[in-house]
Amino acid sequence: MARPRTFDTDEAVEKAMQVFWTHGYEGASLPDLLEGMGLTRGSLYKAFTDKKTLFLKVLDHYEGKAVRAGVDLLTDPGIPNGAERIMAMFTNSYRAVTEGDQRGCLLCTAAAGPSTYDDEIAEAVSRGLGAMRDGIDVALQASPKHADLKPSARRALADMLVAQYMGLRTMARARIDTETLRNAVRSVGVMLA
Amino acid sequence: MARPRTFDTDEAVEKAMQVFWTHGYEGASLPDLLEGMGLTRGSLYKAFTDKKTLFLKVLDHYEGKAVRAGVDLLTDPGIPNGAERIMAMFTNSYRAVTEGDQRGCLLCTAAAGPSTYDDEIAEAVSRGLGAMRDGIDVALQASPKHADLKPSARRALADMLVAQYMGLRTMARARIDTETLRNAVRSVGVMLA
DNA sequence: ATTATTCGGAACCAATCGGTACACAAAGGA
DNA sequence: TCCTTTGTGTACCGATTGGTTCCGAATAAT
Numbered sequence: 305m306a307r308p309r310t311f312d313t314d315e316a317v318e319k320a321m322q323v324f325w326t327h328g329y330e331g332a333s334l335p336d337l338l339e340g341m342g343l344t345r346g347s348l349y350k351a352f353t354d355k356k357t358l359f360l361k362v363l364d365h366y367e368g369k370a371v372r373a374g375v376d377l378l379t380d381p382g383i384p385n386g387a388e389r390i391m392a393m394f395t396n397s398y399r400a401v402t403e404g405d406q407r408g409c410l411l412c413t414a415a416a417g418p419s420t421y422d423d424e425i426a427e428a429v430s431r432g433l434g435a436m437r438d439g440i441d442v443a444l445q446a447s448p449k450h451a452d453l454k455p456s457a458r459r460a461l462a463d464m465l466v467a468q469y470m471g472l473r474t475m476a477r478a479r480i481d482t483e484t485l486r487n488a489v490r491s492v493g494v495m496l497a
Numbered sequence: 498m499a500r501p502r503t504f505d506t507d508e509a510v511e512k513a514m515q516v517f518w519t520h521g522y523e524g525a526s527l528p529d530l531l532e533g534m535g536l537t538r539g540s541l542y543k544a545f546t547d548k549k550t551l552f553l554k555v556l557d558h559y560e561g562k563a564v565r566a567g568v569d570l571l572t573d574p575g576i577p578n579g580a581e582r583i584m585a586m587f588t589n590s591y592r593a594v595t596e597g598d599q600r601g602c603l604l605c606t607a608a609a610g611p612s613t614y615d616d617e618i619a620e621a622v623s624r625g626l627g628a629m630r631d632g633i634d635v636a637l638q639a640s641p642k643h644a645d646l647k648p649s650a651r652r653a654l655a656d657m658l659v660a661q662y663m664g665l666r667t668m669a670r671a672r673i674d675t676e677t678l679r680n681a682v683r684s685v686g687v688m689l690a
Numbered sequence: 691a692t693t694a695t696t697c698g699g700a701a702c703c704a705a706t707c708g709g710t711a712c713a714c715a716a717a718g719g720a
Numbered sequence: 721t722c723c724t725t726t727g728t729g730t731a732c733c734g735a736t737t738g739g740t741t742c743c744g745a746a747t748a749a750t
Contacts, residue, residue: 306726307716328610330523334708345709346728355708408609415671416601416609417521426672433673457687463677464684467664474663478608479619480626484656491657494650495688499695500746527738537699538739544697548738 313351314365316341321362321369325410329359329418329425356422363428366410371432378439386446387496390465394472394489401476401485408477412470436469437462449496468492506544507558509534514555514562518603522552522611522618549615556621559603564625571632579639580689583658587665587682594669594678601670605663629662630655642689661685 323332323340334355338344352358374393383389397409407413411432419426440462444450450458472488516525516533527548531537545551567586576582590602600606604625612619633655637643643651665681 305718305724307718307728309727310716328613331610333706335706344729346730349709350727406613412667413609415673416606416667417524419671420521420599421524429671430673433668433671437677457684460680460684461687463680464661464688466677467668467681468657468661469664470667471660471662471664474605474609474667475626475660478612478622478626480608480623484630484659487653487656488660491650491653494654495657499748500697501748502697503746526736528736539698539700539741542739 311343316343317361317365320358321365324359324362325407328413360424360428363414367432367435371435375435375439378443384446386443387449389443390440390496391493394492397472398485398489402482406476406479409473412473413477416474433466437466440465504536509536510554510558513551514558517552517555518600521606553617553621556607560625560628564628568628568632571636577639579636580642582636583633583689584686587685590665591678591682595675599669599672602666605666606670608663609667626659630659633658
């Protein structure tokens, strides 16, 4: 009954995510997005309403992909010791940098940027970080050294580790030297050991 | 021999800092800055060359003021236990939020933003964070529990604490609930105790 | 008083911003 | 086949961006 889309919406969101991830929300211009997504203004606005709505979709996508991957790792029973799962998460972040990815974490970049003045973005960021916190909490329950912490204390430790994660990834984005990042990760390991 | 400035440069930089602190580098428009600083385009460009140069000046000013205050606290012999100094720094950050200041840390915002693509800004951010790290390192030397760590391990712990600080302040900027921030600070206290 | 010099202010600039309007293309239902 | 509906592409929009130019005003040295 009507002309079908010639592009895949999910693919387009995925590509938009790459653009936002690199340039940040405000730093990504419409032309940047159009080129990265491989479509024209008409299509973008028809399918995604406007830039902010697209960004919210991208944040959802990021949660369902990057955050989800992290949570999967944090809850992976294949690694019996939960502290090791947490360390794997931090080590992965470090390795991303050494392998050339200095974009940090999209959620963290959004936290420092548009979530300051936009409630919906702030809410999405908060949701994503909350998911990470819960994942860490589950991992801590599987850590011999932390399993019998009081739930409130364990949860507080998880909050601290989320902050640690954010700081680490923000430092990566600022191109802080890898030695410093390595040190920070190492110290987290000492703390959890 | 020539007409003198009718405004004080340091005062102008201080006011510019407030604007950048609130809106971030890219988010602060020229009109924002002009209004906040109380001068016109002609004066601003005559005195500060351009927006980026002004921002670098602002970062210097921030280092000489906010960062310096933090380092002073971290090295304050009036608090004999260095771990307590560090906790005072984190507690101050938390209190800033409860008192209504959700702007976070200018350095951290710059880290997530323009330092990604501008080398000079990245360098200034790195320098400021390095100063904090050194301050924390000094504090750790004055902590009975950490004084006899190997210097490399102590330094690594300081790096971790800087990341923790960045994460905490970035979360504050994203308006994460104060309970979470409180938890994170509390856990840092447990770790250092 | 004259002059050299810099300041402050406003007009102005091209470029870019996010977003809209509209004509055309494509597809399925009648 | 025609018509309705929706996607696509392009031209266009006003607003805003950071930055420049230029002129009158102010000041200090001569």
